[in-house]
Amino acid sequence: xxxxxxxxxxxxxxxxxxxxxxxxxxxxxxxxxxxxxxxxxxxxxxxxxxxxxxxxxxxxxxxxxxxxxxxxxxxxxxxxxxxxxxxxxxxxxxxxxxxxxxxxxxxxxxxxxxxxxxxxxxxxxxxxxxxxxxxxxxxxxxxxxxxxxxxxxxxxxxxxxxxxxxxxxxxxxxxxxxxxxxxxxxxxxxxxxxxxxxxxxxxxxxxxxxxxxxxxxxxxxxxxxxxxxxxxxxxxxxxxxxxxxxxxxxxxxxxxxxxxxxxxxxxxxxxxxxxxxxxxxxxxxxxxxxxxxxxxxxxxxxxxxxxxxxxxxxxxxxxxxxxxxxxxxxxxxxxxxxxxxxxxxxxxxxxxxxxxxxxxxxxxxxxxxxxxxxxxxxxxxxxxxxxxxxxxxxxxxxxxxxxxxxxxxxxxxxxxxxxxxxxxxxxxxxx
Amino acid sequence: xxxxxxxxxxxxxxxxxxxxxxxxxxxxxxxxxxxxxxxxxxxxxxxxxxxxxxxxxxxxxxxxxxxxxxxxxxxxxxxxxxxxxxxxxxxxxxxxxxxxxxxxxxxxxxxxxxxxxxxxxxxxxxxxxxxxxxxxxxxxxxxxxxxxxxxxxxxxxxxxxxxxxxxxxxxxxxxxxxxxxxxxxx
Ligand code: SF4
Numbered sequence: 317x318x319x320x321x322x323x324x325x326x327x328x329x330x331x332x333x334x335x336x337x338x339x340x341x342x343x344x345x346x347x348x349x350x351x352x353x354x355x356x357x358x359x360x361x362x363x364x365x366x367x368x369x370x371x372x373x374x375x376x377x378x379x380x381x382x383x384x385x386x387x388x389x390x391x392x393x394x395x396x397x398x399x400x401x402x403x404x405x406x407x408x409x410x411x412x413x414x415x416x417x418x419x420x421x422x423x424x425x426x427x428x429x430x431x432x433x434x435x436x437x438x439x440x441x442x443x444x445x446x447x448x449x450x451x452x453x454x455x456x457x458x459x460x461x462x463x464x465x466x467x468x469x470x471x472x473x474x475x476x477x478x479x480x481x482x483x484x485x486x487x488x489x490x491x492x493x494x495x496x497x498x499x500x501x502x503x504x505x506x507x508x509x510x511x512x513x514x515x516x517x518x519x520x521x522x523x524x525x526x527x528x529x530x531x532x533x534x535x536x537x538x539x540x541x542x543x544x545x546x547x548x549x550x551x552x553x554x555x556x557x558x559x560x561x562x563x564x565x566x567x568x569x570x571x572x573x574x575x576x577x578x579x580x581x582x583x584x585x586x587x588x589x590x591x592x593x594x595x596x597x598x599x600x601x602x603x604x605x606x607x608x609x610x611x612x613x614x615x616x617x618x619x620x621x622x623x624x625x626x627x628x629x630x631x632x633x634x635x636x637x638x639x640x641x642x643x644x645x646x647x648x649x650x651x652x653x654x655x656x657x658x659x660x661x662x663x664x665x666x667x668x669x670x671x672x673x674x675x676x677x678x679x680x681x682x683x684x685x686x687x688x689x690x691x692x693x694x695x696x697x698x699x700x701x702x703x704x705x706x707x708x709x710x711x712x713x714x715x716x717x718x719x720x721x722x723x724x725x726x727x728x729x730x731x732x733x734x735x736x737x738x739x740x741x742x743x744x745x746x747x
Numbered sequence: 748x749x750x751x752x753x754x755x756x757x758x759x760x761x762x763x764x765x766x767x768x769x770x771x772x773x774x775x776x777x778x779x780x781x782x783x784x785x786x787x788x789x790x791x792x793x794x795x796x797x798x799x800x801x802x803x804x805x806x807x808x809x810x811x812x813x814x815x816x817x818x819x820x821x822x823x824x825x826x827x828x829x830x831x832x833x834x835x836x837x838x839x840x841x842x843x844x845x846x847x848x849x850x851x852x853x854x855x856x857x858x859x860x861x862x863x864x865x866x867x868x869x870x871x872x873x874x875x876x877x878x879x880x881x882x883x884x885x886x887x888x889x890x891x892x893x894x895x896x897x898x899x900x901x902x903x904x905x906x907x908x909x910x911x912x913x914x915x916x917x918x919x920x921x922x923x924x925x926x927x928x929x930x931x932x933x
Contacts, residue, residue: 444832463922
């Protein structure tokens with residue numbers, strides 16, 4: 317019987333020969349990830365439920381990244397990090413990446429990939445809705461709440477409903493004025509924010525397999541914006557090369573069967589797509605950059621797990637090189653590794669960081685920063701009636717701070733072009 | 748589990764995401780300290796834009812003044828309730844504010860799971876749109892055994908979708924109690 321790759325991975329993790337969409341199964345979890353917002357309450361529930369002698373099912377499989385509320389004076393936010401620190405030292409957690417030390421990594425989903433926790437064929441749960449990002453590695457990954465995470469922490473197991481799959485095929489090559497962000501905004505425009513509820517979004521096609529791992533993660537990251545359980549791209553040589561550089565853990569490559577059943581299939585001619593935006597206040601409020609060009613902006617933002625990877629900054633730098641921004645523009649590398657690459661990678665001999673600084677951008681430290689608004693002193697936070705263009709993944713009311721602000725989501729190319737003009741701009745004007 | 752839930756309706760539209768239920772800046776309070784956790788109740792639904800807060804007219808405060816509990820304890824939602832961030836603080840905040848049940852056209856997966864596995868509130872689905880039939884402030888009665896919602900103010904009755912295969916977890920109380928009852932956990 318034929319299965320999709322999501323079904324194959326979940327069948328293996330539930331010790332079954334095959335699984336059917338809609339069926340509830342108990343899964344063995346390979347990695348549990350948590351962070352400073354949801355880690356402390358998860359630990360609290362785990363202690364409450366398993367008592368003073370609570371045991372972590374497998375310490376090596378628990379990974380903790382403080383990343384959300386890091387560079388703030390907010391005392392309660394700092395207390396959360398302090399709670400993680402105490403927990404990590406009390407239980408001797410090997411995979412804790414403390415802020416203020418050289419182990420600090422930045423945004424969890426990107427750090428999971430960089431540190432070799434994203435392994436094809438495995439099952440990863442995290443206390444963050446964008447845990448679906450890891451699916452770029454041909455694995456099953458999804459977000460859960462604190463109670464489910466506490467359950468996993470104590471047992472290594474969790475129930476899940478086998479999702480139906482939706483398939484998105486991008487035929488043809490990606491033109492230089494498009495990035496993965498344009499593709500996923502197009503998908504969201506088609507299926508809307510609940511079109512993928514309880515489903516797996518599977519991406520394939522020439523344009524997808526031509527993408528770097530950075531760019532593939534942009535696609536799977538925003539699967540949750542369609543309400544999906546997970547996003548997934550079958551692993552190939554690009555995936556294998558990335559994984560092998562970072563870990564020697566074994567991996568397994570699963571492919572969807574040719575006659576596997578999908579709830580729906582979408583096929584796009586990639587060359588016909590245009591630079592995309594999601595207008596306020598929803599990621600599915602699709603339009604082309606051209607249609608909304610001229611919209612006045614007060615701020616531009618390049619960052620987050622969606623739009624703060626090296627590939628995003630290379631795209632932004634291509635356009636910002638030799639230009640000046642006309643609205644405050646924030647460059648927030650997702651991880652400390654990306655931050656380091658901004659200094660090492662260059663275009664025509666000028667480092668990416670220098671290109672941004674020359675253009676008048678503010679380069680911030682790695683963390684989630686204003687992607688989710690955060691405490692009042694968060695860098696880049698939207699205030700009052702601001703109109704922001706951002707490479708992040710959500711523009712729900714108030715997501716980046718003020719609920720009166722308006723946020724347009726776009727690719728790093730579009731954000732960079734718009735930052736220069738101070739109004740939304742089609743990046744083709746600069747390429 | 749309560750078999751009959753009585754209370755006043757608070758009506759919201761589609762796509763109420765978890766940032767609207769509890770804005771990210773408030774995720775820092777303790778969830779265990781009995782005083783501090785009341786803040787979650789106080790800020791529940793504080794991210795909902797005023798025109799959409801308490802339909803059909805909007806501009807209804809879910810929480811009055813300095814309170815942490817709401818006069819409304821049954822939420823009527825549209826499609827895709829609880830989308831967005833995975834924060835379990837969202838159903839938690841609603842529970843602190845006194846919400847017993849939500850009746851929506853559909854839910855985002857993580858919010859739905861959190862509500863059930865954490866035992867915070869009942870997430871009922873309605874086969875038809877109720878947000879234009881029930882008004883904020885209507886007196887409601889929810890009968891869990893028969894999946895029936897009565898609007899005492901308008902006199903209308905609505906059948907809800909049965910809770911289905913999550914019912915055992917709801918009846919047990921939460922996922923831990925369920926796992927203990929079924930022998931998975933000691
Ligand atoms: S960068 Fe934004 S979307 Fe990504 S984990 Fe942080 S807050 Fe969530």
